[in-house]
Amino acid sequence: MKAVPAILVSSAIVVLFACSKDKFETKPRLEIKDYNTRDISSGGELVIRLNYFDKEGDLGQAAFTAIRVRTNALSLPPTQEKADTFRYPLPEFPDKDNGEITFRMPYDFLRESISPLINDSMIFRFAVVDRAGNASDTLDSEPIIVRAQ
Template sequence: MKDKLMRAKVLIALFILGAVAACNKDKFTTEPKLTFKSVNGEIFGQGAQVRFVIGATDKEGDIKDTLWVQRRSFKCPEFVSDSGVAYPLSPDLVKKNNLDFEFEVAYNYDVSIAPILVGCSGKDDSCYFRFWIKDDANHTSDTVVSPTIVLLDQ
């Protein structure tokens, strides 16, 4: 009886260990993977800093190429485009297999300190942002989307 109970416990432990290993196996892929982590608010007045935190993983760890950011506005057609703005990623990232890190994308809303996030002229704006990256081997990640934020005109 003890022997059967011990075998059952071992089988259950092996099953759980296998399930955890299978979940981790898909975490790192050749194409970079992004996850949207947070934004530091929902409503921003002029002079505020808007900060997005994005998580990234990559099997080869060669994420050093380009970050693309696209703003999609609900109220200002001048901020709706099919392409994003490209930013070089930090050369300080250490290339290592199974790279897992977070990075921050920050804008200064309607102030003269770069990078500047410009608001609508004469009205509040509701918008969201899309983010994707390209690694050194030209692999493009999935696209992650921020929640909708409001940029106040005043």
């Protein structure tokens, strides 16, 4: 009969520790907050706002990566020189455990097909590595359409 209270106490301790777990982890986490549009026309711009969460808050000047993944069979010009991987340091800002990162890409850079009749389609993959070397999981955007003219 004394074993039952011990099991209840042990269960209560496990529940307390599980419930008190912080939502922030050492490994940074990204999530997409919003898009200005996912259908970009000539003269437009893609803007994706991402929220970040990081227990130590050491993402200022951290390495940010965005990778374009083409999702259609488009006809690229033979001298295609536009990058698909974008790596750059985030700006310096005070250590915060959460905040926002804004990714921008103009239509003229996104549009690559040599056919004026074929839309381009793609997704972007995002990741960040904090100053301590902790890498986030990769986050995929929703499909993006870049209109032909």
